[in-house]
Amino acid sequence: MKAGPDIAMVASLVGDPARSNMLTALMSGRALTASELAQEAGITPQTASSHLAKLEAGGLIEPEKQGRHRYYRLTGPDVAGVLEGLAGLAARAGHMRVRTGPKDPALRRARICYDHLAGDLGVQMLDSLKKQRLVRETKQAIELTNEGKRFMATALQIDADTLAHPRRPVCKACLDWSERRHHLAGTLGAAMMSRFTELKWAERDSAPGSRVVNFSRTGEKRFAALFGNGE
Amino acid sequence: MKAGPDIAMVASLVGDPARSNMLTALMSGRALTASELAQEAGITPQTASSHLAKLEAGGLIEPEKQGRHRYYRLTGPDVAGVLEGLAGLAARAGHMRVRTGPKDPALRRARICYDHLAGDLGVQMLDSLKKQRLVRETKQAIELTNEGKRFMATALQIDADTLAHPRRPVCKACLDWSERRHHLAGTLGAAMMSRFTELKWAERDSAPGSRVVNFSRTGEKRFAALFGNGE
DNA sequence: TTCATAATTCGATGATAGCCGAAGCATTGA
DNA sequence: TCAATGCTTCGGCTATCATCGAATTATGAA
Numbered sequence: 001m002k003a004g005p006d007i008a009m010v011a012s013l014v015g016d017p018a019r020s021n022m023l024t025a026l027m028s029g030r031a032l033t034a035s036e037l038a039q040e041a042g043i044t045p046q047t048a049s050s051h052l053a054k055l056e057a058g059g060l061i062e063p064e065k066q067g068r069h070r071y072y073r074l075t076g077p078d079v080a081g082v083l084e085g086l087a088g089l090a091a092r093a094g095h096m097r098v099r100t101g102p103k104d105p106a107l108r109r110a111r112i113c114y115d116h117l118a119g120d121l122g123v124q125m126l127d128s129l130k131k132q133r134l135v136r137e138t139k140q141a142i143e144l145t146n147e148g149k150r151f152m153a154t155a156l157q158i159d160a161d162t163l164a165h166p167r168r169p170v171c172k173a174c175l176d177w178s179e180r181r182h183h184l185a186g187t188l189g190a191a192m193m194s195r196f197t198e199l200k201w202a203e204r205d206s207a208p209g210s211r212v213v214n215f216s217r218t219g220e221k222r223f224a225a226l227f228g229n230g231e
Numbered sequence: 232m233k234a235g236p237d238i239a240m241v242a243s244l245v246g247d248p249a250r251s252n253m254l255t256a257l258m259s260g261r262a263l264t265a266s267e268l269a270q271e272a273g274i275t276p277q278t279a280s281s282h283l284a285k286l287e288a289g290g291l292i293e294p295e296k297q298g299r300h301r302y303y304r305l306t307g308p309d310v311a312g313v314l315e316g317l318a319g320l321a322a323r324a325g326h327m328r329v330r331t332g333p334k335d336p337a338l339r340r341a342r343i344c345y346d347h348l349a350g351d352l353g354v355q356m357l358d359s360l361k362k363q364r365l366v367r368e369t370k371q372a373i374e375l376t377n378e379g380k381r382f383m384a385t386a387l388q389i390d391a392d393t394l395a396h397p398r399r400p401v402c403k404a405c406l407d408w409s410e411r412r413h414h415l416a417g418t419l420g421a422a423m424m425s426r427f428t429e430l431k432w433a434e435r436d437s438a439p440g441s442r443v444v445n446f447s448r449t450g451e452k453r454f455a456a457l458f459g460n461g462e
Numbered sequence: 463t464t465c466a467t468a469a470t471t472c473g474a475t476g477a478t479a480g481c482c483g484a485a486g487c488a489t490t491g492a
Numbered sequence: 493t494c495a496a497t498g499c500t501t502c503g504g505c506t507a508t509c510a511t512c513g514a515a516t517t518a519t520g521a522a
């Protein structure tokens with residue numbers, strides 16, 4: 001009767017309808033912002049904040065701070081597994097996907113995130129860098145490999161040694177708004193974007209306030225040659 | 232926001248500490264009575280009754296009525312699986328087994344349940360009957376096979392045709408108090424117990440009110456020859 | 463039948479917790 | 493610097509629900 005395992009605590013976290021809606025929305029594996037989760041659950045941001053704090057304290061979700069957004073994701077596949085099991089017991093199928101990211105396809109394709117490339121191409125680029133072993137992903141950070149340094153020098157004329165900055169990492173994983181996966185930030189991300197512009201591969205859209213990045217025809221080809229995924 | 236899957240409903244069932252204690256107590260696979268579950272959860276029988284009704288409505292447990300007891304068990308291994316998953320998320324190890332059945336070893340070994348044999352030997356007997364294909368277990372009932380009828384006639388001088396009774400089944404699975412598994416009840420169970428007594432294999436204990444059944448030396452041997460599990 | 467035990471139902475109480483309005487930080491952009 | 497946005501904290505309201513006392517039903521035992 002006393003000293004029971006805290007199974008009830010975890011279950012009661014999932015037991016609230018608002019929270020369970022948030023959790024199911026996160027089961028896709030993508031990270032969602034607090035506001036989106038609030039809307040998903042049909043509650044105000046204040047209430048959602050309280051729920052999210054509890055879920056985080058319970059170890060079911062973890063936040064990633066990104067500018068003025070807080071992206072939340074499930075802490076692991078085991079959480080998703082338990083949620084699936086519960087859904088199985090409930091024997092329901094309701095899906096309710098959440099609309100994600102910007103409506104503008106151009107924005108989803110390529111845009112500026114602060115000073116580096118984001119969107120589909122940004123995510124694709126980081127994927128490719130990892131696949132080619134040009135960057136190495138450790139526990140908390142990303143770092144350029146020796147091959148990566150050579151690659152940057154020969155292919156993009158970027159001297160890796162000049163990228164060091166006292167208050168900013170060279171490489172940083174930045175959670176992508178539309179893709180909900182990481183793209184490359186940091187001084188390297190910024191330098192690469194600058195190079196793309198200098199090489200006339202891409203330029204920021206002329207419309208005031210637009211964050212869209214337009215790639216030229218040749219720029220797109222060159223980019224695909226370096227970071228294409230073979231599609 | 233609306234029309235979500237009822238994952239929250241199931242989770243909230245597990246989310247109450249009293250209910251989660253009951254469920255973990257049932258994870259051993261054994262069936263427990265309402266009173267025992269109440270004691271396990273540290274609540275009064277009234278409260279437990281309410282909880283058990285909710286768990287049953289939620290499809291997590293199912294009852295089996297046995298005399299004036301109601302034995303509850305989990306509805307399936309998937310329920311236990313989800314509970315395990317939740318426990319894993321909670322990352323605790325507390326076990327808290329529930330003491331079960333009578334303290335008296337003799338009572339656990341062999342005793343009278345109404346008019347048939349119960350206890351370790353009773354359960355063992357039904358197991359053996361099933362193993363030897365002398366009885367067949369269908370969805371809701373147990374029935375004697377043709378081989379079983381011959382066995383009863385030759386080994387125990389019981390005529391299966393005389394066992395029919397208007398208001399009582401020939402064979403019935405009866406949930407065992409100490410073992411929490413089924414033993415054989417019904418007119419056949421009663422007839423077999425009577426035969427054991429007549430053959431001087433066993434007799435009810437002389438102490439007033441005792442339900443202990445004492446097997447004689449030879450009786451135990453004969454019994455083991457027919458229903459032994461080879462140990 | 464009468465009594466005892468197991469379990470349920472009903473009613474009232476009390477505490478927990480979800481909820482939102484308003485205000486307060488934190489970060490970004492101009 | 494100021495304004496806007498995302499998010500959190502605080503305070504109070506409300507509703508839900510677990511809990512138990514008392515009474516009721518059902519089954520078994522004497």
